[in-house]
Amino acid sequence: MTTNETLLTGLEQFIAMIDLEWPRMNLHSGGIWRNTGWDGVGYDFELSYYIQGTNTIRQDGTVVHVAQNDLLFLPDTIRNSSCEEGSFKVIFLAFQFKDEALKEQLRHIYKTINLQSKPLTLPGLEEDFLALITEMRSGKPSPHLTKHLFIHILVKIYRAVHLYHGKANSKTLKHEPMIQEIIKDLNENYGDPLSLAEIAERYELNERYLNQIFKSMTGIPLGRYLMKIRIEQAKRLLRTTHLQVTDIALDTGFFDAAHFCKSFKKYTDYTPAEYKARMENELHE
Numbered sequence: 001m002t003t004n005e006t007l008l009t010g011l012e013q014f015i016a017m018i019d020l021e022w023p024r025m026n027l028h029s030g031g032i033w034r035n036t037g038w039d040g041v042g043y044d045f046e047l048s049y050y051i052q053g054t055n056t057i058r059q060d061g062t063v064v065h066v067a068q069n070d071l072l073f074l075p076d077t078i079r080n081s082s083c084e085e086g087s088f089k090v091i092f093l094a095f096q097f098k099d100e101a102l103k104e105q106l107r108h109i110y111k112t113i114n115l116q117s118k119p120l121t122l123p124g125l126e127e128d129f130l131a132l133i134t135e136m137r138s139g140k141p142s143p144h145l146t147k148h149l150f151i152h153i154l155v156k157i158y159r160a161v162h163l164y165h166g167k168a169n170s171k172t173l174k175h176e177p178m179i180q181e182i183i184k185d186l187n188e189n190y191g192d193p194l195s196l197a198e199i200a201e202r203y204e205l206n207e208r209y210l211n212q213i214f215k216s217m218t219g220i221p222l223g224r225y226l227m228k229i230r231i232e233q234a235k236r237l238l239r240t241t242h243l244q245v246t247d248i249a250l251d252t253g254f255f256d257a258a259h260f261c262k263s264f265k266k267y268t269d270y271t272p273a274e275y276k277a278r279m280e281n282e283l284h285e
Helices: 003-024 098-112 125-136 143-167 176-188 196-202 208-216 222-240 245-251 258-266 274-285
Strands: 027-034 038-040 046-059 063-066 070-073 081-083 088-097
Touching: 003 027, 003 098, 003 143, 027 125, 046 125, 063 070, 063 176, 070 098, 088 125, 125 143, 125 196, 125 222, 176 208, 176 222, 176 258, 196 222, 208 222, 222 245, 222 258, 222 274, 245 258, 245 274, 258 274
Parallel strands: none
Antiparallel strands: 027 088, 038 081, 046 063, 046 070, 046 081, 046 088
């Protein structure tokens, strides 16, 4: 069984367990951890999703390097986890079962998923995590909606991994290191004027062939992948800053405000102003 097949199996088991055992699960905390180091014992199962910066974590002696869009599944068996103060933001969900048999079942699933020290890079989950946390922090969180939002995150992860596994083949797998390097570059330098032609030239490949490889391994063309990153970053800036639309457009790699607004509307069905107002209304509800 390949690594992706094992990961898919673990995710299937996790989704089925949460669906069945939700009433006995305690999803007790979630939020955003910013820049501050930590040093302590792990008591809970966690999902950690990095939305900004980089970090180096030590978990029971194992060094884990994480960056923006990296996802970790952390079991409750970690005896010590620590990191230094830095420049990063990570969304976390912490949960537990009282029943020891269920704890052991979930530990086995987490071992199968095996994303404790090998993060999975997966853009596009920030808004899904924030929607769940917003519901958790509401005055009267709905158990049904909370469950739906939690499972939605897991299903989205599953579909992304399944798409990658289903599309890749022996011919394109040899290009995996290159594609991962390109993905890293896109995530770190989305604000620069990147183009398919420039990237293809850098790797001495035909543009069409590079795009074909990229799509076979991610499910979407390179240009659309970059656009999704830019839109997600723009969403974050609209939610968390008071920057003008023109400044956000330039910071996230768009030509100008008009190009940004047109693209944002196409991908979200909202103008930037409408999206910002919607997010502010949800926070105050």
